[in-house]
Amino acid sequence: MSTPPPPQQSPQPPAAPPAQQAFGQQAPPAQQPFAQQPPAQQAPGQQAPGQPAFAGGGYSSPIPVVKTHLGHALASEWTKIRTVRSTMWTLALTLVLTVGIGLAFAAALSSDDYTGMPLLAGGYFGLMFSQICVITLGVLVVTSEFATGMIRTTFTACPQRPRVLLAKALVFFGLAFTVTLVATSLTALIHSSMLGGQTVPDWDWDDPIMEGSVENGELIASSGHWMGATVGASLYVALLGLMALAVGTLLRHSAGAITFMLGVVLVPLLAAMFMVGEALSGLRDALIEYSPLNGLASLFRIPMIGEEPTTGWGMLGLLAAVTAALLAAAFARLTTTDV
Structure with a gap:
C-alpha cells in the first residue's frame, strides 16, 4: 500500500516590513496605549476627581474667620434699630412732645409773677x-422680629441667645x-430762661415743695433740681422702656x-382716684x-x-430692681424655650 502524499500548503505572503519612522517622530496615539496624558487644567479651589475631600491643601476662604463677640451683636442691633423707620418717628415724637408741651407750659406761666411750683x-x-x-x-424692638419670623434669622446668625437680648x-x-x-435738657433750659427770677411771695418760702427753689425771694433751680429733672427723669423713662423690652420678650406679642x-x-393712679x-385710704395712698x-x-x-x-x-432704684428682675425672667425664657 502506498502512502498518500501530504497536503500541499499554500504559500504564506512574506511579512510586510515595518513602516519606516522618521527620526524624532512619535507614533500615533493608537500605537501608544500606555502613554502618559498631560493633566487637565483645574480651576483654582476646585477639587480633582477621585481626590479625597481634605487631601493636601484644601480651599481657603478669602473671608477671614474670626471669633464673634458682643461687639458684633451690638453692631447688628444698632444697624437694625437705626434703619427701621418706626424708630426715627417714635424718637422724633418723643422729642417733640417733651419740648413742645414744656415750651407751651412755660409760655403760659411766663406772664405770672409766681408759678406755685x-x-x-x-x-x-x-x-x-x-x-x-x-x-x-421698647416693646417693638423685640416683638417685631417675633411677628415677622426674622428672629429665627437672628438666632441663626448668633446662636448665643443671651448675647442677642443683651x-x-x-x-x-x-x-x-x-x-x-x-429733650429734658432743652425743656429745662427753656423753663430756666423764661421762668427763672420770678418773685416768690413770703408765705411760700417755707413751703416744703419749694425747698431749694427760692433764693433772695426769687425762683431758682438748684443743682439737685437740675440733676433730677434731666438725668434722673431720663433714666426713669429709659428704664420704663427697658422694662417694656423685657415684657415684650416674655409675651412675644406687640x-x-x-x-x-x-x-x-396708668392703672395704679386711675384706680386710686376711685x-x-x-x-381704702391705705391702699389708695400706696397705689x-x-x-x-x-x-x-x-x-x-x-x-x-406726702407732706414731705x-x-x-x-423710686428710681425700685424701678431699676423690678426691671432687672423682668430682664432675668426674659433671659430665662429665651434660653429655655424654642422660638
Missing part, C-alpha cells in the same frame, strides 16, 4: 406723654436715654405687651405713692402724695 417742674407734663412713645419702642437691651437703653436726656405696660403706668372712704407717674413726678419735686417732698431717686 419748682422752676423745672413743668418738664414733667411733656415727659408724662412722651414716655408712652419710649415704652412702645445687645438689644444695651442699644435700646442707650438710645432711649440719650434722646430723652436731650399689642399684649404694650397694653400690659400702659396698665402698669377709692373713696377711710377703709399713688408707688405708681410710675408719681415716681417720675417726684424727680421734678412735685410728688402727688421726695427727690424720686428711691
Whole structure:
C-alpha cells in the first residue's frame, strides 16, 4: 500500500516590513496605549476627581474667620434699630412732645409773677406723654422680629441667645436715654430762661415743695433740681422702656405687651382716684405713692402724695430692681424655650 502524499500548503505572503519612522517622530496615539496624558487644567479651589475631600491643601476662604463677640451683636442691633423707620418717628415724637408741651407750659406761666411750683417742674407734663412713645419702642424692638419670623434669622446668625437680648437691651437703653436726656435738657433750659427770677411771695418760702427753689425771694433751680429733672427723669423713662423690652420678650406679642405696660403706668393712679372712704385710704395712698407717674413726678419735686417732698431717686432704684428682675425672667425664657 502506498502512502498518500501530504497536503500541499499554500504559500504564506512574506511579512510586510515595518513602516519606516522618521527620526524624532512619535507614533500615533493608537500605537501608544500606555502613554502618559498631560493633566487637565483645574480651576483654582476646585477639587480633582477621585481626590479625597481634605487631601493636601484644601480651599481657603478669602473671608477671614474670626471669633464673634458682643461687639458684633451690638453692631447688628444698632444697624437694625437705626434703619427701621418706626424708630426715627417714635424718637422724633418723643422729642417733640417733651419740648413742645414744656415750651407751651412755660409760655403760659411766663406772664405770672409766681408759678406755685419748682422752676423745672413743668418738664414733667411733656415727659408724662412722651414716655408712652419710649415704652412702645421698647416693646417693638423685640416683638417685631417675633411677628415677622426674622428672629429665627437672628438666632441663626448668633446662636448665643443671651448675647442677642443683651445687645438689644444695651442699644435700646442707650438710645432711649440719650434722646430723652436731650429733650429734658432743652425743656429745662427753656423753663430756666423764661421762668427763672420770678418773685416768690413770703408765705411760700417755707413751703416744703419749694425747698431749694427760692433764693433772695426769687425762683431758682438748684443743682439737685437740675440733676433730677434731666438725668434722673431720663433714666426713669429709659428704664420704663427697658422694662417694656423685657415684657415684650416674655409675651412675644406687640399689642399684649404694650397694653400690659400702659396698665402698669396708668392703672395704679386711675384706680386710686376711685377709692373713696377711710377703709381704702391705705391702699389708695400706696397705689399713688408707688405708681410710675408719681415716681417720675417726684424727680421734678412735685410728688402727688406726702407732706414731705421726695427727690424720686428711691423710686428710681425700685424701678431699676423690678426691671432687672423682668430682664432675668426674659433671659430665662429665651434660653429655655424654642422660638
